[in-house]
Amino acid sequence: MTKKLSALEKKNRKPASRACVFCHSKHLQCSNERPCKNCIKRNLGHECRDVIRKKAKYLKKNEGAKVKTEEGEEEEEEEEERSEENEIKEVKDTDSTESISNFNSNYLNQEYLMLGDILINSKPSSPTPSSTTISPSNIYINQLNESRPFILLGNSNQFYQFKQNESNDYISPLISHHLYQTVQDIYSNNIINFDYPQSYHLLTKFLKTRFSGNELTNQEKINKRKKLLIILRLIASYRPTFISAHKSLLKPFDLQFLEMSFQRSLIDYENLSKLNSSPTIIWRRTGEIVSISNDLINLLGFNLSHILSKRTFIMELMYDDESIVNYFKLFKSVAVGNLHLSIKTNCKLINFNNSDNKILNDFIEFCSVWTVKRDLFDLPMLIVGQFLPILPAGEGVRMY
Numbered sequence: 272m273t274k275k276l277s278a279l280e281k282k283n284r285k286p287a288s289r290a291c292v293f294c295h296s297k298h299l300q301c302s303n304e305r306p307c308k309n310c311i312k313r314n315l316g317h318e319c320r321d322v323i324r325k326k327a328k329y330l331k332k333n334e335g336a337k338v339k340t341e342e343g344e345e346e347e348e349e350e351e352e353r354s355e356e357n358e359i360k361e362v363k364d365t366d367s368t369e370s371i372s373n374f375n376s377n378y379l380n381q382e383y384l385m386l387g388d389i390l391i392n393s394k395p396s397s398p399t400p401s402s403t404t405i406s407p408s409n410i411y412i413n414q415l416n417e418s419r420p421f422i423l424l425g426n427s428n429q430f431y432q433f434k435q436n437e438s439n440d441y442i443s444p445l446i447s448h449h450l451y452q453t454v455q456d457i458y459s460n461n462i463i464n465f466d467y468p469q470s471y472h473l474l475t476k477f478l479k480t481r482f483s484g485n486e487l488t489n490q491e492k493i494n495k496r497k498k499l500l501i502i503l504r505l506i507a508s509y510r511p512t513f514i515s516a517h518k519s520l521l522k523p524f525d526l527q528f529l530e531m532s533f534q535r536s537l538i539d540y541e542n543l544s545k546l547n548s549s550p551t552i553i554w555r556r557t558g559e560i561v562s563i564s565n566d567l568i569n570l571l572g573f574n575l576s577h578i579l580s581k582r583t584f585i586m587e588l589m590y591d592d593e594s595i596v597n598y599f600k601l602f603k604s605v606a607v608g609n610l611h612l613s614i615k616t617n618c619k620l621i622n623f624n625n626s627d628n629k630i631l632n633d634f635i636e637f638c639s640v641w642t643v644k645r646d647l648f649d650l651p652m653l654i655v656g657q658f659l660p661i662l663p664a665g666e667g668v669r670m671y
Contacts, residue, residue: 470557509606572624590619590634
C-alpha cells in the first residue's frame with residue numbers, strides 16, 4: 272500500500288509539471304525528477320518517461336488549418352503568377368488586334384469599357400475577403416480608365432498598375448446617357464455625384480488658356496487679358512453664393528438628390544428636344560455640355576463622341592471672344608436673384624465642316640434662346656439652348 276503522508280508532507284510537496292506514464296495510469300502523485308520515486312520503488316526506473324498528452328480538438332483544427340493554409344498559399348502564389356502572365360499576354364494581344372468595340376473613336380471605345388465597369392460596380396455585393404481575384408476584363412478596363420483622356424499603347428510599367436476607380440471620378444455624359452436611359456434607371460442605379468468645384472477649376476483653366484494669346488502682339492495680349500478679367504469678375508460675383516449653398520447641403524444625400532433631379536430633368540428635356548426641330552444643346556451651370564442634338568452636330572460638322580466622351584464646355588464651341596464674354600454676362604444676370612427662365616441672344620459657333628459651299632466662314636452665327644431650369648435651392652441646374660442659324664443674305668433669302 273502507498274504510504275500515508277502527513278499533513279506537513281502534503282503541504283510541502285510540489286506537484287510535477289508532467290507525470291510519468293506509470294503515475295498517470297495509476298493516478299499517483301509524481302515527482303519532477305526522472306526516474307520518479309514511485310518508479311524507483313517498483314523497479315520501473317528504466318521505463319519512467321513523461322506521458323504524452325492528447326491535444327485538444329480545437330488545437331488539432333488550428334494545426335490542420337495551418338498546414339492547409341501553407342499549402343493553399345503556395346498554390347495561390349503559383350496561380351497568381353500564372354494569372355499575371357496570362358493577363359499581361361492578353362493586354363499585349365489587345366494592342367495588336369482590333370478595338371473591343373467597333374467604333375471609329377478611341378474615346379468612344381474607352382467610354383463603353385468604362386460603362387461596363389460602372390454597371391458591374393453599380394450594385395455593391397456583400398463583403399468579400401481581401402484575397403479576391405480580378406478578372407482580366409476588369410483589369411483591362413481599369414487600365415484604360417487610368418489612361419484617360421488618352422489610351423496608352425506602349426508597354427510602360429504604369430500601364431500594368433492595376434488600381435480601382437474612386438467613387439468621385441469624372442463620369443462623362445456619354446456614359447451617363449447609357450446608364451440613365453429611362454427614369455427607372457435613375458432610381459435603380461447608384462447615382463454618382465457630380466463634382467462642381469472641380470468643374471469650375473477646369474473651366475477657369477480653360478479660360479486662361481483660351482485668353483492667353485501667346486502668339487499675339489502685346490496689344491492683343493492686353494486686350495485678351497482685359498476680357499479674361501471681366502469674365503473672372505463675373506464668375507466671382509455669383510460663385511460665393513453657389514459655394515455657400517453647396518456647404519449648407521447635407522452630404523452626401525442632398526448631392527445625390529440634386530444629381531437625381533438633374534438626370535431626371537435631362538431625360539425630359541432630351542425627349543422634348545426630339546419633338547422639336549431646332550438644334551439644341553443642354554449644359555450644366557458650369558458650362559459643361561451634357562447633351563447635343565444630331566441636327567446641330569451635322570450643322571457644325573463635328574463628332575458626337577468628341578464632345579460627350581470628355582469634359583467639353585459650351586465656351587469651347589464659341590468662335591470669338593465676344594460671344595464668351597456675352598455668355599458670362601447673360602449667365603450672371605440669371606445666376607442669382609433674377610429668376611428669369613429664358614434668355615435671347617446671338618452667338619457665333621465654330622464651323623468644323625467647310626465642305627458646304629454656301630458657308631465660307633469658319634463660324635456660323637446663331638440666334639439662340641436659353642431656358643434655365645433651377646434646382647431645389649433656386650440655383651441654375653441646367654440650361655437648354657436652342658440655336659437657329661442666321662442665313663447669309665443672298666439669292667432666295669428674304670431679309671426683314
